[in-house]
Amino acid sequence: MALQVARQILLQQQHQQQLQPQQGTGLKSPKGSEKQPSLQVPVSVAMMTPQVITPQRMQQILQQQVLSPQQLQVLLQQQQALMLQQQLQEFYKKQQEQLHLQLLQQQHAGTQSKEQQQQAQRLAFQQQLMQVQQLQQQHLLNLQRQGLLTIQPGQTTLPLHSLTQGMIPAELQQLWKEVTNVKEENSSSNNSHRGLDLSSPQPPKNSLLNQHASTNGQYMSHSLKREGSTVDDHHHSHHSHPLYGHGVCKWPGCEAVFEDFQSFLKHLNNEHALDDRSTAQCRVQMQVVQQLELQLAKDKERLQAMMTHLHVKSTEPKPAPQPLNLVSNVTLSKTAPPEASPPLSLPQTPTTPTAPLTPLSQAYSVITPNSLHHSVGPMRRRYSDKYNMPISPDIVQNKEFYMNAEVRPPFTYASLIRQAILESPEKQLTLNEIYNWFTRMFAYFRRNAATWKNAVRHNLSLHKCFVRVENVKGAVWTVDELEFQKRRPQKISGSPALVKNIQTSLGYGPALSAAFQASMAENNIPLYTTASIGSPTLNSLANAIREEMNGAMDHGNSNGSDSSPGRSPLPAMHHIKEEPLDPEDHEGPLSLVMTANHSPDFGHHRDYDDDQGHDDML
DNA sequence: CATGGGTTAAACATCG
């Protein structure tokens, strides 16, 4: 029955994941190959069959800025979705076990009805799960078909390499593009994919046709590969153009029929060239996608609710969100008892009554309009704090992002550990509590536990700043702030360059600032602004950048330090080749610093708390 | 090129 099927699916997925090995564990990675570019591949990544990319790889992808914003977006979303699925699996398994247990217990008692009830629940759940999956697929498919996912090699070059290292460049790029209205018609030869280019308002004169002809032909989205007729297969062994299917032009509202791919292409280039109409239609389509995403989000939410409900035995009223205070933890009282024992550690903040999620985006928006205009912050004595609390600001502000996105936080283990400890009421944590903090705060650490846990332990013992204190109940770890700071100074993390850039690129300042403000001001993803399909990380990104900048500005390049460190040696991506980044542009966006002014922090709500027991889910 | 910090792996020792 359905149940079996679903299980099957889950198992399969699980298996798949297992097959995805740790991808180069940091060492041995093929030396040279790291910087070998070659476009095309990123695409394959973005469109890769739903397979969970190892965190490292993801990280790498993000940091290397190989992908276009859209791609990143999609990737992120995919990962999100997959994560969810994984969690579902987990949950499902647990649920199964539980049920099984109960079943056994009740077997004798013959509590038929109860069992049935559960059975029903299970089924419902199952359905929900499938539904979500379907939605996700649909959504992805849609995106792919739109051609919105195609990339433009040229734009992968980001002005702010040095700057954004630890951050996600996607939105930045997007923003940058939007703001400057870049019209790069970089149709370099290696431009293997070309979709609608919203960023270039004016028709790319000549080459358009040729390009389409040649590039579209390569449009091969394996997942969509339609066997189709073999008629003109000899030409393009695969005419699986997203806009062409079953001899019909799939352009929204078109439906023109064509016998062969060629004529279709012609039609496409003639009828759906880059003009106002097409653009408009494209936008509409984007909205459609948005709607889908929204729906997906809603369904996810529902699922979430269901899960929570089912798992939280009767104790429905959740511990109200606690205003944790990462920043002013100095005076922090007793918040967030590390002891709460919530049922299930989901990556997503369980249905907070807050705003209705829009695809991933709002869930992330960490920035409130306020933060921009006024630094509310009662806290944060800028200078000293910065010094003291390296990661806090960033962490705080991007908390939600990191909690949900499987992105490796750009902080060193030491910083994180310290943060964890300082955050605790007693300023001390047991190893296990530290683990829990990691998993709680970072989606990234909900995976491959063996690795990072080892790292955590390693760091604890390695750094003098972490002091072990014997305790009645074992031992706890504390931070020796002095020691910690002692080793800080030398890590500026590219600040110098940053600052320089910042100062020299005032030209773009205003524009960018405006852009940021705008984007921040409205948490709702602008439906119309170019192709920024739900940009979850935008806000946090902006914030991060701002932070970074502030830091840089604050102490010149003398020390800053915050979020620098990290950047772990990401293993080489074997399947991905990066594209040679344009040595060109680099310096524009930096100016967005100007927006500066310390952002405050927000209350953090810790909606759930997983604790003891199992730290990791995989 | 050398160096130091950060990350990851892994071997080992303790302890409950």
Next chain:
DNA sequence: CCGATGTTTAACCCAT
């Protein structure tokens, strides 16, 4: 014996 907790050592990577 096992697993969690700590310590160490080594190899890499990367930025300086």
